[in-house]
Each structure stands twice: as structure tokens, then as C-alpha cells.
Amino acid sequence: MAVKNVELGDLTNKNINQLKLLNSTILPISYDEKFYLNLLTNGFMTKLAFFNDVVVGAVSCRIDPPSDGCETSSLYIMTLGVLAPYRNLGIGKKLIEHLDTYCKSNKFSKIFLHVQVGSEAIEWYKKQNFQTESLITNYYRHIEPADCYSMSKTITPTTTTETNTTTSK
Numbered sequence: 001m002a003v004k005n006v007e008l009g010d011l012t013n014k015n016i017n018q019l020k021l022l023n024s025t026i027l028p029i030s031y032d033e034k035f036y037l038n039l040l041t042n043g044f045m046t047k048l049a050f051f052n053d054v055v056v057g058a059v060s061c062r063i064d065p066p067s068d069g070c071e072t073s074s075l076y077i078m079t080l081g082v083l084a085p086y087r088n089l090g091i092g093k094k095l096i097e098h099l100d101t102y103c104k105s106n107k108f109s110k111i112f113l114h115v116q117v118g119s120e121a122i123e124w125y126k127k128q129n130f131q132t133e134s135l136i137t138n139y140y141r142h143i144e145p146a147d148c149y150s151m152s153k154t155i156t157p158t159t160t161t162e163t164n165t166t167t168s169k
């Protein structure tokens with residue numbers, strides 16, 4: 001399977017159960033009904049990766065408005081995962097590229113996240129140009145190890161030249 005056969009789509013009432021199943025299969029933390037209902041509202045952004053109409057990967061983000069010390073909004077990755085048989089095919093990278101594009105078009109300056117100490121995803125995020133910011137001890141209440149790293153990626157605004165290139169395609 002090539003990643004070109006994977007299409008990205010939006011979260012809806014009809015496919016939200018597929019996201020719940022995906023997350024419960026992949027992630028160590030379980031998320032309640034309120035978490036999923038929030039994803040369908042403004043202030044959150046989810047992108048699903050479909051292969052033959054089945055959700056095989058997803059990223060869910062919270063949109064953080066400008067706050068003290070930061071004049072622009074940021075995206076906070078709450079969950080990201082790809083089903084094991086579909087890993088190393090570029091699907092995770094495609095989801096991050098979508099976030100980059102989303103941030104550029106909305107003039108967001110940063111994508112950030114927390115990742116459990118010891119997770120293989122740390123090196124993976126570094127490969128996607130995220131940097132480790134700090135170690136936070138006792139961040140998780142229900143999983144061990146409880147410590148995490150905060151990681152982030154600065155989004156460079158699209159230049160006029162890049163915009164022209166995109167629109168002329």
C-alpha cells in the first residue's frame with residue numbers, strides 16, 4: 001500500500017466511533033465521552049487517515065488562542081496514532097504535514113505536545129522537526145512512567161513566493 005492510497009478526512013458524528021476504536025487500540029490513556037464530544041466543536045481540529053473508508057490513523061488537536069507572551073494561536077496535539085499494520089508508510093508524517101499546512105494558512109506559530117518518557121514517538125517527533133523543550137515530572141496520573149517531555153515545532157509563515165507557487169499549480 002502506498003501512502004497515496006490514504007486519504008485525509010474530517011471527523012463527523014458518523015465516523016467518531018472509528019476514532020474511539022483507533023485511540024483505544026493504540027494509546028495508553030483512555031478518553032471519556034466528553035473528550036470526543038468536544039472534538040466536534042469549535043476550538044478543536046481532528047484529521048482522520050482513511051484506507052478503503054476505514055480509519056487507520058488520526059490526529060486530534062486543541063486550538064490554543066493567543067495568550068500571554070504569544071500573539072498567535074497554537075495547535076496542541078492531544079492524540080496522534082496510526083494502527084500498527086499501517087505504520088512506517090508515511091501516514092503519521094502526512095498527518096503532521098496537514099497540521100503544518102493548517103497552521104500556515106491560519107497563521108498559527110507553533111505546534112506542541114506532551115509525550116511520555118520512553119516513548120518511541122520521541123525520536124519520531126524529532127524526525128518531524130519537533131524539539132524537546134523540557135521534562136515534566138509526574139505529568140500523567142494513571143500511567144507509568146508518569147513523566148513526559150514537552151515538545152514543539154515553530155511554524156514558519158508561508159512567504160509570498162511560496163503562496164504564488166502553490167496557487168499557480
Ligand SMILES: CC(C)(COP(=O)(O)OP(=O)(O)OC[C@H]1O[C@@H](n2cnc3c(N)ncnc32)[C@H](O)[C@@H]1OP(=O)(O)O)[C@@H](O)C(=O)NCCC(=O)NCCS
Nearest residue numbers: 079080081082087088089090091092093120121123124127
Ligand atoms: C508515532 C506514529 C504516529 C508514527 O506514525 P507512522 O505512520 O508509522 O510514521 P511514518 O511512517 O509517517 O514515519 C515517517 C518517518 O519516520 C520514521 N520513523 C518511523 N517510526 C520511527 C521511530 N519510532 N523513530 C524514528 N523514526 C521513525 C519512518 O521511517 C519515516 O522515515 P522517512 O521519512 O525517512 O521515510 C506511530 O508509530 C504510532 O501510532 N505510534 C503509537 C502511538 C504513539 O506513540 N503516538 C504518539 C504519542 S501521542
